[in-house]
Amino acid sequence: MLIEDIEYVIFRHPDLAAVRAFMVDYGLLDLQQGGDMLYLRSYGDAPFSYVSTKGETAFVGFGFRVSSREALDRLAARFGSAVTECPHPGGGVYTAGTDPDGRRLEFVFGAERLPRVPSGGAPIVWNDAHARNRLGHFQRPVYGPSHIQRLGHVAVFSPTPQEMISWYCETLGMKPSELIYQGDEKNVVAAFMHLGKGAEWTDHHTLAIVGGKAAGLDHASFECRDIDDLGVGHMVMGDKGYKRRWGIGRHFHGSQIFDYWTDPAGFHMEHYVDGDVVNGDSPVLSYPFGRETLLQWGPAFPGL
């Protein structure tokens, strides 16, 4: 196993204050800013979840936490890059490279984990038509921004999705969970990829690769505390006048309950809860491209 988890996204923005305001309202927390750098953290234990340098707007890439020093050395050899001290919060050692589309990939080992920040709430006890489980207690989520627990996945566009899917499998040990094809089943146009961790359960997708005219970001996705946290966060974003993208609904691939908003630069950010998990024994499923597998319930995808 090479990769333990995805850990952070890397952007460039001309107006760091504007993107900071958006992401804090979206549910991240201030960590470190000054000069030309902005680092934001989640309520979870990752050293940080979001970094932007100041400059022309761009999605630069993403960072992974690798599973061992040996895995880091193997990745460094694969990319022909050195292992050096990691300059980001949390430290540790790291190496970096690019994928064939030119995205920056960073691999960090040994960074210090942060203490988790209390994010309120307790596991929801649900009443439904068949069972009354919450007896005499009222469900009263507190109004405020969502409490993002971690970066969950990134979805990218690629002009050569099949090549990119193969590259991530061969280079980073990822595995497809579900494939989408157009026409012939071999004509794969998108893939939801999980980390190859053998028997260990892992997110249905840590990376999604979607065919597109040019390389770019489809969205970055952050896991919220629970469905009330996602729902209240939705209300906060609306109250603050941000641009709603899509949601609230439940995805088909990965089953997440999702909510997308658009940041000041036009990038789409996703909140999710209740995603599927898979492991090395999970079958790879294939579906034809179509509206039926865009979502299970919720508003139609914008423009469709």
Ligand SMILES: [Fe+2]
């Ligand atoms: Fe997503």
